Amino acid sequence: MAVRTAPADNIYATHPEKKVALYFMVLGFIALSIGVIFGPFQIFNYAGIDLYPALEPLFKSYYQGLTLHGVLNAIVFTQLFIQGSLLYLQARDSNLRPQMPVAWAAWWIALIGLALAAWPLLTNDATVLYTFYPPLQGHWAFYVGAALIIVSSLVSVYLSVEMWVRWKRQNPGKPTPLVTFMITATWMMWGLAAMGLVVETVFFLIPWSLGLIKGVDPLIARSLFWWSGHPIVYFWLLPAYVSWYGLLPKQAGGKLVSDSLARMAFLGFLAFSTPVGFHHQFADPGISAFWKGVHTVLTMMVAVPSLMTAFTIAASLELAGRSKGGKGALGWIRKLPWNNPSVVAQLLGAIAFIFGGAGGIVNASFTLDYVVHNTTWIPGHFHLPVATASTLTFFGIAFWLIPHITHKPLAAPRTALAGVWWWFTGMMFMAFGMHMMGLQGVPRRAHISAMNAAHDGIYASSAFYMVFNAVAGVLLTVAATMLFYVLFATLLSRRRLTPDQVPEIPFAEAIAGPVDKDGNVKSGIKVMDRLFFWWGFAVVLVLIVYMPTLVQLFMHMVPAPGMRLW
Amino acid sequence: MDNEKMIHAIERYERSWLLFALVMIVVFLIFIGYTLTGFAFYVPSAAERIDPTKVRAEGSLFANPRVEKTGDNVYTAYVLAQAFTFLPGEIRVPKGARVVFLVTSPDVQHGFYIRGTNVNVQVIPGEVGKVEHTFNEPGEYLVICNEYCGLGHQDMIGKVIVEDN
Numbered sequence: 153m154a155v156r157t158a159p160a161d162n163i164y165a166t167h168p169e170k171k172v173a174l175y176f177m178v179l180g181f182i183a184l185s186i187g188v189i190f191g192p193f194q195i196f197n198y199a200g201i202d203l204y205p206a207l208e209p210l211f212k213s214y215y216q217g218l219t220l221h222g223v224l225n226a227i228v229f230t231q232l233f234i235q236g237s238l239l240y241l242q243a244r245d246s247n248l249r250p251q252m253p254v255a256w257a258a259w260w261i262a263l264i265g266l267a268l269a270a271w272p273l274l275t276n277d278a279t280v281l282y283t284f285y286p287p288l289q290g291h292w293a294f295y296v297g298a299a300l301i302i303v304s305s306l307v308s309v310y311l312s313v314e315m316w317v318r319w320k321r322q323n324p325g326k327p328t329p330l331v332t333f334m335i336t337a338t339w340m341m342w343g344l345a346a347m348g349l350v351v352e353t354v355f356f357l358i359p360w361s362l363g364l365i366k367g368v369d370p371l372i373a374r375s376l377f378w379w380s381g382h383p384i385v386y387f388w389l390l391p392a393y394v395s396w397y398g399l400l401p402k403q404a405g406g407k408l409v410s411d412s413l414a415r416m417a418f419l420g421f422l423a424f425s426t427p428v429g430f431h432h433q434f435a436d437p438g439i440s441a442f443w444k445g446v447h448t449v450l451t452m453m454v455a456v457p458s459l460m461t462a463f464t465i466a467a468s469l470e471l472a473g474r475s476k477g478g479k480g481a482l483g484w485i486r487k488l489p490w491n492n493p494s495v496v497a498q499l500l501g502a503i504a505f506i507f508g509g510a511g512g513i514v515n516a517s518f519t520l521d522y523v524v525h526n527t528t529w530i531p532g533h534f535h536l537p538v539a540t541a542s543t544l545t546f547f548g549i550a551f552w553l554i555p556h557i558t559h560k561p562l563a564a565p566r567t568a569l570a571g572v573w574w575w576f577t578g579m580m581f582m583a584f585g586m587h588m589m590g591l592q593g594v595p596r597r598a599h600i601s602a603m604n605a606a607h608d609g610i611y612a613s614s615a616f617y618m619v620f621n622a623v624a625g626v627l628l629t630v631a632a633t634m635l636f637y638v639l640f641a642t643l644l645s646r647r648r649l650t651p652d653q654v655p656e657i658p659f660a661e662a663i664a665g666p667v668d669k670d671g672n673v674k675s676g677i678k679v680m681d682r683l684f685f686w687w688g689f690a691v692v693l694v695l696i697v698y699m700p701t702l703v704q705l706f707m708h709m710v711p712a713p714g715m716r717l718w
Numbered sequence: 719m720d721n722e723k724m725i726h727a728i729e730r731y732e733r734s735w736l737l738f739a740l741v742m743i744v745v746f747l748i749f750i751g752y753t754l755t756g757f758a759f760y761v762p763s764a765a766e767r768i769d770p771t772k773v774r775a776e777g778s779l780f781a782n783p784r785v786e787k788t789g790d791n792v793y794t795a796y797v798l799a800q801a802f803t804f805l806p807g808e809i810r811v812p813k814g815a816r817v818v819f820l821v822t823s824p825d826v827q828h829g830f831y832i833r834g835t836n837v838n839v840q841v842i843p844g845e846v847g848k849v850e851h852t853f854n855e856p857g858e859y860l861v862i863c864n865e866y867c868g869l870g871h872q873d874m875i876g877k878v879i880v881e882d883n
């Protein structure tokens with residue numbers, strides 16, 4: 153790699169949004185690097201090995217670590233990475249500059265929120281897990297911090313929609329570019345989805361933790377949490393899909409097979425991601441079986457756009473492999489760029505997602521959920537979509553995007569490649585062990601390696617699967633070390649690429665684009681481009697499936713006083 | 719045009735795949751509907767709402783957590799899930815008993831999960847959760863709290879003992 157020691161500042165001159173995007177992503181990765189530390193400790197717990205005494209002076213309990221793990225990984229890292237990467241990709245795809253002061257405001261709000269939330273988490277004053285179900289009551293700073301982090305995400309919704317509206321005004325009659333379309337739809341989806349958390353924190357948890365109201369109705373809090381809590385998984389996933397549709401085909405040396413199918417999938421997510429939250433509450437008394445059933449049907453619907461995605465991505469990759477001379481039914485697979493850590497991270501993430509999706513359909517299947525609800529099956533499941541598909545894809549994006557922004561070469565690409573494989577393999581071991589233990593009734597969120605002697609051996613029947621967890625713990629510790637090494641070594645490197653070596657943004661071309669042979673915009677594309685209409689449709693759908701239950705609950709509130717039991 | 723031909727081929731596959739996906743989803747929904755009617759399982763429902771601060775008070779349904787015989791091999795269990803025990807800690811019923819569980823919490827959320835059955839209820843302060851199960855196999859069933867409730871959560875374990883007689 154070439155070296156150049158020009159001052160770093162001028163690399164932002166043409167595109168100031170590069171800097172804010174980088175700040176978002178780096179802050180996210182810092183949060184992840186702390187949150188992930190607890191992962192191996194937790195999976196060793198589920199192998200029957202208690203390593204918590206070693207953490208004792210710093211961290212008071214398994215549950216304090218678990219709260220940090222959930223909050224930093226799933227809420228902070230994901231959101232910050234998404235805010236940074238999507239802002240940048242949309243700006244470049246639509247060739248517009250975001251409103252820079254607003255973008256920086258979003259970053260500062262997130263930073264202040266993170267600092268506020270981190271303080272009680274680290275002092276063991278908010279050991280309420282990332283679901284923070286009342287009546288367990290944490291320190292007010294935790295709820296205020298969480299609320300600010302959400303507010304920051306809403307500022308990102310504004311930034312994205314504003315840029316899209318500006319683009320439409322400047323380009324009347326033209327179809328929205330695909331990547332911009334997918335990103336705007338993602339943010340619109342989240343704008344609606346986040347309302348549950350906004351109402352929960354602003355009207356209930358914050359005043360309650362400050363002593364302004366005496367109690368919170370725990371069922372209302374749960375319902376509002378899961379209003380946001382299911383679509384949040386799509387908020388984590390759709391940015392990965394943006395990369396799989398919009399960039400990965402090009403990185404793999406091919407083209408996207410269908411532009412309109414990608415748009416259709418994102419509209420499906422915009423409409424159906426949110427009105428499904430009761431599938432997290434099948435076990436809750438107080439929500440009628442009828443509405444649980446309605447949410448089940450809608451949850452199944454939202455599987456369709458993911459199945460569409462599987463087709464389009466696989467077809468695009470197959471074409472890429474064949475264009476490089478891959479023959480036979482599977483020969484094209486070998487021709488994919490398996491030496492490129494960015495591509496491999498995304499491919500392995502996508503493979504993990506196949507299992508994650510299948511497990512998700514099980515969880516959503518109303519009656520089957522009673523077999524797995526709150527067993528280790530659940531964390532075994534969601535580490536496939538979130539901790540593998542999204543997280544690996546985000547690493548994969550970072551592997552080209554950080555060099556692209558900073559002009560610093562990716563440090564140790566071979567280590568990056570190895571780290572991605574170790575992570576994937578470790579997660580597969582963990583998923584297997586945890587799914588199987590769940591079927592044997594082992595509860596999630598439980599410090600089972602440190603139980604009372606009276607309960608000795610009650611989970612002994614799972615000993616075989618615990619071995620898989622132990623192996624996973626080792627693999628994932630190595631994997632995380634490698635991936636974070638690559639990331640931070642890249643960021644801290646003093647080397648610079650020459651301008652011709654800096655990776656371009658790999659925007660993929662579509663074989664079947666939005667314009668027909670005669671240069672007219674296809675009629676389906678025109679209809680799909682009316683994003684505000686589809687957003688409105690999503691709002692109406694959410695109101696229909698939530699209001700009857702919520703109004704009922706709000707009219708008969710049973711507030712419960714807060715408690716600290718840790 | 720080669721490109722054109724390829725697009726058509728892909729679109730054909732695409733349509734079959736979508737059809738397959740939709741059919742699969744409908745089949746799943748039919749199965750869900752089928753298991754909802756009958757089967758050894760019961761959707762947790764709310765028997766009533768209750769003030770969590772008064773759950774233990776005199777006169778409350780749960781002042782005295784217990785198992786009551788309410789019919790021919792039918793029992794009602796009034797269960798209090800509290801940090802970090804179940805009351806009663808041991809529920810004894812004969813083989814074949816149909817047990818209606820009414821569960822609530824005086825403090826924070828808990829889980830009421832009877833291992834080896836489909837009984838899996840979120841115990842929410844303010845709600846009296848109701849589920850049923852018929853115990854056809856004698857033996858000891860663990861009742862496990864599967865919602866984080868505080869430092870003693872992992873040890874919050876009770877029992878249902880089904881006696882063979």
Ligand code: HEM
Pocket residue numbers: 188190191192194195198218219221222225226229230281282283531535538539543596597598599624625628629632
């Ligand atoms: C080294 C990698 C990781 C390992 C070994 C790991 C392991 C675990 C284990 C064993 C649990 C279950 C704990 C319990 O239920 O008691 C868990 C929970 C969780 N993990 Fe991870 N994890 C890793 C990375 C991640 C990543 C990257 C994310 C998200 C981006 C993530 C998100 C979560 C969440 C949201 C929970 C649930 C917390 C809760 O139940 O309150 N994890 N993790």
Ligand SMILES: [Cu+2]
Pocket residue numbers: 381382385431432
């Ligand atoms: Cu969900």
Ligand SMILES: [Cu+2]
Pocket residue numbers: 828829863864865866867868870871872874
């Ligand atoms: Cu518990």
